[in-house]
Amino acid sequence: MAFTTADVKTLREMTGVGMMDCKKALTESDGDMDKAVEYLREKGLAASQKKAGRIAAEGMAYAEVIDGVGVVVEVNAETDFVAKNEKFVDFVKGVAHTVAQNKPASLEALMECKFNGTDMTVTQQQQEMVLVIGENIMVRRFAFYTEGVSVPYIHAGGKIGVLVNMEVTGGIDVTEIGQDVAMQMAAMNPRFMDKSEVGQDVLDEEKKIMLAQMENDPKMAAKPEKVKEGIVQGKLGKFYKENCLLQQEFVKDGSVSVEQYMENAAKALGGTVTLKAAVRFEKGEGIEKKQENFAEEIAKLTK
8 A cells, every 4th residue: 555745744743753764664564554553653663652742841951152153952851860861962962053054943943954963853853862762852942143252151051051142342252251141141030131121011010019019118108209209210220230131230240230340341351242132041941840731832932
Protein backbone atom coordinates (compact mmCIF):
# COMPACT_ATOMS: atom_id res chain seq x y z
CA MET A 1 0.00 0.00 0.00
CA ALA A 2 1.47 3.35 -1.04
CA PHE A 3 1.51 6.36 1.27
CA THR A 4 1.82 10.11 0.78
CA THR A 5 3.61 12.95 2.53
CA ALA A 6 0.24 13.82 4.09
CA ASP A 7 0.20 10.34 5.68
CA VAL A 8 3.67 10.96 7.12
CA LYS A 9 2.48 14.28 8.54
CA THR A 10 -0.62 12.63 10.05
CA LEU A 11 1.46 9.90 11.68
CA ARG A 12 3.82 12.50 13.07
CA GLU A 13 0.90 14.43 14.60
CA MET A 14 -0.53 11.21 16.06
CA THR A 15 2.69 10.04 17.67
CA GLY A 16 4.91 13.09 18.11
CA VAL A 17 7.73 11.18 16.40
CA GLY A 18 10.15 12.71 13.87
CA MET A 19 9.32 12.77 10.15
CA MET A 20 12.07 10.37 9.10
CA ASP A 21 11.00 7.76 11.66
CA CYS A 22 7.37 8.15 10.59
CA LYS A 23 8.35 7.62 6.96
CA LYS A 24 10.31 4.52 7.88
CA ALA A 25 7.39 3.19 9.93
CA LEU A 26 4.98 3.61 7.00
CA THR A 27 7.47 1.95 4.67
CA GLU A 28 7.87 -1.01 7.03
CA SER A 29 4.10 -1.20 7.48
CA ASP A 30 3.31 -0.95 3.76
CA GLY A 31 1.43 2.30 4.32
CA ASP A 32 -0.94 0.91 6.97
CA MET A 33 -1.40 3.68 9.56
CA ASP A 34 -2.38 1.42 12.47
CA LYS A 35 0.54 -0.89 11.86
CA ALA A 36 2.86 2.11 11.57
CA VAL A 37 1.74 3.35 14.99
CA GLU A 38 2.27 -0.14 16.40
CA TYR A 39 5.72 -0.26 14.79
CA LEU A 40 6.72 3.03 16.44
CA ARG A 41 5.41 1.89 19.81
CA GLU A 42 7.35 -1.35 19.55
CA LYS A 43 10.49 0.63 18.80
CA GLY A 44 9.80 2.81 21.83
CA LEU A 45 9.57 5.93 19.69
CA ALA A 46 5.92 6.81 20.21
CA ALA A 47 6.57 7.16 23.93
CA SER A 48 7.57 10.76 23.25
CA GLN A 49 3.91 11.60 22.64
CA LYS A 50 3.00 10.69 26.22
CA LYS A 51 5.94 12.61 27.60
CA ALA A 52 4.93 15.69 25.62
CA GLY A 53 1.92 16.15 27.90
CA ARG A 54 3.98 16.48 31.07
CA ILE A 55 4.86 19.85 32.51
CA ALA A 56 8.36 21.14 31.79
CA ALA A 57 9.07 23.96 34.23
CA GLU A 58 12.75 23.37 34.89
CA GLY A 59 15.50 23.53 32.28
CA MET A 60 18.04 26.15 31.33
CA ALA A 61 18.36 29.76 30.22
CA TYR A 62 21.43 30.32 28.07
CA ALA A 63 23.08 33.35 26.45
CA GLU A 64 25.99 33.58 24.01
CA VAL A 65 27.41 35.78 21.26
CA ILE A 66 27.82 33.65 18.11
CA ASP A 67 29.51 35.11 15.03
CA GLY A 68 28.58 38.59 16.19
CA VAL A 69 24.94 37.71 16.91
CA GLY A 70 23.85 37.96 20.54
CA VAL A 71 21.42 35.16 21.47
CA VAL A 72 19.48 34.22 24.60
CA VAL A 73 17.24 31.15 24.78
CA GLU A 74 15.19 29.21 27.29
CA VAL A 75 14.67 25.47 26.94
CA ASN A 76 12.57 23.64 29.52
CA ALA A 77 12.73 20.14 30.96
CA GLU A 78 10.77 18.41 33.73
CA THR A 79 13.49 18.13 36.35
CA ASP A 80 16.49 20.11 37.48
CA PHE A 81 18.53 16.91 37.29
CA VAL A 82 18.05 16.64 33.52
CA ALA A 83 18.91 20.33 33.13
CA LYS A 84 22.46 19.41 34.20
CA ASN A 85 22.67 16.55 31.68
CA GLU A 86 25.47 17.10 29.15
CA LYS A 87 23.25 16.07 26.21
CA PHE A 88 20.57 18.52 27.31
CA VAL A 89 23.09 21.35 27.69
CA ASP A 90 24.47 20.58 24.21
CA PHE A 91 20.93 20.71 22.83
CA VAL A 92 20.33 24.12 24.42
CA LYS A 93 23.58 25.45 22.95
CA GLY A 94 22.61 23.96 19.58
CA VAL A 95 19.31 25.85 19.72
CA ALA A 96 21.22 29.09 20.37
CA HIS A 97 23.50 28.43 17.39
CA THR A 98 20.48 27.65 15.22
CA VAL A 99 18.96 31.00 16.18
CA ALA A 100 22.20 32.82 15.34
CA GLN A 101 22.48 31.13 11.96
CA ASN A 102 18.84 31.46 10.87
CA LYS A 103 17.56 34.53 12.74
CA PRO A 104 13.99 33.18 12.80
CA ALA A 105 11.06 35.57 13.14
CA SER A 106 9.08 33.38 15.55
CA LEU A 107 9.23 30.28 17.70
CA GLU A 108 7.30 28.38 15.03
CA ALA A 109 9.85 29.41 12.42
CA LEU A 110 12.72 28.35 14.68
CA MET A 111 11.22 24.89 15.17
CA GLU A 112 11.21 24.35 11.40
CA CYS A 113 14.85 25.44 10.95
CA LYS A 114 17.56 22.83 10.45
CA PHE A 115 19.11 22.15 13.83
CA ASN A 116 22.74 23.26 13.99
CA GLY A 117 25.02 20.74 12.26
CA THR A 118 22.25 18.29 11.31
CA ASP A 119 19.67 17.60 8.61
CA MET A 120 16.92 17.44 11.21
CA THR A 121 14.61 20.31 12.15
CA VAL A 122 14.68 21.72 15.66
CA THR A 123 11.33 19.99 16.24
CA GLN A 124 12.77 16.62 15.21
CA GLN A 125 15.89 17.13 17.31
CA GLN A 126 13.70 18.08 20.27
CA GLN A 127 11.71 14.87 19.83
CA GLU A 128 14.94 12.90 19.70
CA MET A 129 16.04 14.49 22.96
CA VAL A 130 12.73 13.53 24.59
CA LEU A 131 13.38 9.90 23.64
CA VAL A 132 17.04 9.91 24.64
CA ILE A 133 16.64 11.74 27.96
CA GLY A 134 13.21 10.40 28.92
CA GLU A 135 11.56 13.68 29.86
CA ASN A 136 9.42 16.24 28.12
CA ILE A 137 11.66 18.94 26.63
CA MET A 138 10.41 22.16 25.09
CA VAL A 139 12.13 25.10 23.41
CA ARG A 140 10.21 27.96 25.00
CA ARG A 141 11.52 31.33 23.80
CA PHE A 142 14.47 33.19 22.37
CA ALA A 143 15.75 36.66 21.46
CA PHE A 144 18.70 37.89 19.43
CA TYR A 145 20.49 41.07 18.37
CA THR A 146 22.46 41.50 15.16
CA GLU A 147 23.48 45.15 15.61
CA GLY A 148 25.70 46.86 18.17
CA VAL A 149 27.69 45.06 20.85
CA SER A 150 26.02 42.26 22.82
CA VAL A 151 27.27 40.86 26.11
CA PRO A 152 25.81 37.61 27.56
CA TYR A 153 25.57 36.55 31.19
CA ILE A 154 24.44 33.23 32.65
CA HIS A 155 23.56 33.11 36.34
CA ALA A 156 23.63 30.02 38.58
CA GLY A 157 24.37 27.53 35.80
CA GLY A 158 21.40 28.51 33.69
CA LYS A 159 18.76 29.61 36.20
CA ILE A 160 18.84 33.05 34.54
CA GLY A 161 20.16 34.10 31.15
CA VAL A 162 20.67 37.78 30.31
CA LEU A 163 21.66 39.46 27.05
CA VAL A 164 22.63 43.13 27.04
CA ASN A 165 22.89 45.05 23.77
CA MET A 166 24.78 48.37 23.54
CA GLU A 167 25.79 51.05 21.07
CA VAL A 168 29.48 51.86 21.51
CA THR A 169 31.74 54.63 20.20
CA GLY A 170 35.48 55.08 20.50
CA GLY A 171 36.41 51.46 19.83
CA ILE A 172 36.42 50.65 23.54
CA ASP A 173 35.97 47.18 25.08
CA VAL A 174 32.68 47.28 27.00
CA THR A 175 32.61 43.62 28.05
CA GLU A 176 32.96 44.41 31.74
CA ILE A 177 30.34 47.16 31.55
CA GLY A 178 27.94 44.81 29.79
CA GLN A 179 28.49 42.06 32.34
CA ASP A 180 27.93 44.46 35.23
CA VAL A 181 24.65 45.63 33.70
CA ALA A 182 23.62 42.04 32.97
CA MET A 183 24.34 41.00 36.57
CA GLN A 184 22.27 43.96 37.75
CA MET A 185 19.38 42.70 35.62
CA ALA A 186 19.77 39.15 36.90
CA ALA A 187 19.78 40.28 40.53
CA MET A 188 17.16 43.05 40.46
CA ASN A 189 14.80 41.91 37.68
CA PRO A 190 13.66 45.42 36.69
CA ARG A 191 10.23 45.83 35.07
CA PHE A 192 11.52 48.44 32.60
CA MET A 193 14.81 49.28 30.96
CA ASP A 194 14.37 53.07 31.25
CA LYS A 195 11.83 55.41 32.83
CA SER A 196 10.82 56.56 29.34
CA GLU A 197 9.28 53.10 28.85
CA VAL A 198 6.87 53.49 31.77
CA GLY A 199 3.42 54.10 30.32
CA GLN A 200 0.92 56.62 31.62
CA ASP A 201 -1.41 53.79 32.61
CA VAL A 202 1.27 52.40 34.94
CA LEU A 203 1.91 55.83 36.46
CA ASP A 204 -1.83 56.45 36.94
CA GLU A 205 -2.22 53.13 38.72
CA GLU A 206 0.74 53.87 41.00
CA LYS A 207 -0.65 57.32 41.81
CA LYS A 208 -4.03 55.78 42.59
CA ILE A 209 -2.45 53.33 45.01
CA MET A 210 -0.34 56.02 46.69
CA LEU A 211 -3.31 58.36 47.16
CA ALA A 212 -5.42 55.53 48.56
CA GLN A 213 -2.65 54.72 51.04
CA MET A 214 -2.58 58.33 52.20
CA GLU A 215 -6.37 58.38 52.59
CA ASN A 216 -6.09 55.35 54.85
CA ASP A 217 -3.38 56.98 56.95
CA PRO A 218 -4.93 59.28 59.63
CA LYS A 219 -1.82 61.49 59.64
CA MET A 220 -1.90 61.98 55.86
CA ALA A 221 -5.62 62.06 55.11
CA ALA A 222 -6.11 65.61 56.41
CA LYS A 223 -3.26 67.12 54.41
CA PRO A 224 -4.11 69.45 51.48
CA GLU A 225 -4.39 67.86 48.04
CA LYS A 226 -1.45 69.94 46.78
CA VAL A 227 0.75 68.49 49.52
CA LYS A 228 -0.43 64.99 48.71
CA GLU A 229 0.35 65.55 45.03
CA GLY A 230 3.89 66.63 45.90
CA ILE A 231 4.39 63.52 48.02
CA VAL A 232 3.12 61.36 45.15
CA GLN A 233 5.59 62.93 42.73
CA GLY A 234 8.41 62.19 45.15
CA LYS A 235 7.30 58.59 45.48
CA LEU A 236 7.14 58.21 41.71
CA GLY A 237 10.83 59.12 41.63
CA LYS A 238 11.42 56.22 44.01
CA PHE A 239 9.28 54.00 41.75
CA TYR A 240 11.62 54.71 38.82
CA LYS A 241 14.67 53.89 40.96
CA GLU A 242 13.18 50.57 41.99
CA ASN A 243 11.67 49.45 38.68
CA CYS A 244 13.76 50.94 35.86
CA LEU A 245 17.17 49.41 35.13
CA LEU A 246 19.01 52.59 34.16
CA GLN A 247 17.61 54.54 37.12
CA GLN A 248 18.32 51.80 39.68
CA GLU A 249 21.15 52.19 42.16
CA PHE A 250 24.15 50.33 40.77
CA VAL A 251 24.58 47.23 42.94
CA LYS A 252 28.37 47.54 43.02
CA ASP A 253 28.30 51.23 43.99
CA GLY A 254 25.09 52.59 45.49
CA SER A 255 26.27 56.18 45.09
CA VAL A 256 25.51 56.13 41.34
CA SER A 257 22.72 54.86 39.12
CA VAL A 258 23.31 52.19 36.47
CA GLU A 259 23.09 54.91 33.83
CA GLN A 260 25.73 57.02 35.58
CA TYR A 261 27.98 53.99 36.07
CA MET A 262 27.85 53.19 32.34
CA GLU A 263 28.61 56.77 31.38
CA ASN A 264 31.51 57.08 33.83
CA ALA A 265 33.04 53.71 32.94
CA ALA A 266 32.86 54.37 29.19
CA LYS A 267 34.34 57.86 29.62
CA ALA A 268 37.25 56.41 31.58
CA LEU A 269 37.93 54.07 28.66
CA GLY A 270 37.82 56.93 26.15
CA GLY A 271 34.44 56.35 24.54
CA THR A 272 30.70 56.26 25.07
CA VAL A 273 28.16 53.51 25.57
CA THR A 274 24.37 53.50 25.33
CA LEU A 275 22.11 50.67 26.43
CA LYS A 276 19.89 49.83 23.45
CA ALA A 277 18.11 46.70 24.67
CA ALA A 278 18.30 43.94 27.24
CA VAL A 279 16.54 40.61 27.77
CA ARG A 280 16.30 38.53 30.95
CA PHE A 281 15.03 34.93 30.84
CA GLU A 282 14.51 33.01 34.07
CA LYS A 283 13.87 29.30 33.62
CA GLY A 284 10.29 28.27 34.30
CA GLU A 285 9.22 31.90 34.74
CA GLY A 286 5.43 32.10 34.61
CA ILE A 287 4.90 28.35 34.35
CA GLU A 288 2.76 26.80 37.06
CA LYS A 289 3.77 23.27 38.00
CA LYS A 290 0.13 22.20 38.29
CA GLN A 291 -0.61 23.46 34.78
CA GLU A 292 -1.92 20.66 32.57
CA ASN A 293 -1.29 22.02 29.12
CA PHE A 294 2.24 23.29 28.53
CA ALA A 295 1.49 23.82 24.83
CA GLU A 296 -1.03 26.52 25.76
CA GLU A 297 1.62 28.31 27.82
CA ILE A 298 3.94 28.32 24.84
CA ALA A 299 1.16 29.64 22.60
CA LYS A 300 0.49 32.54 24.98
CA LEU A 301 4.16 33.51 25.12
CA THR A 302 4.59 33.58 21.37
CA LYS A 303 1.50 35.65 20.44
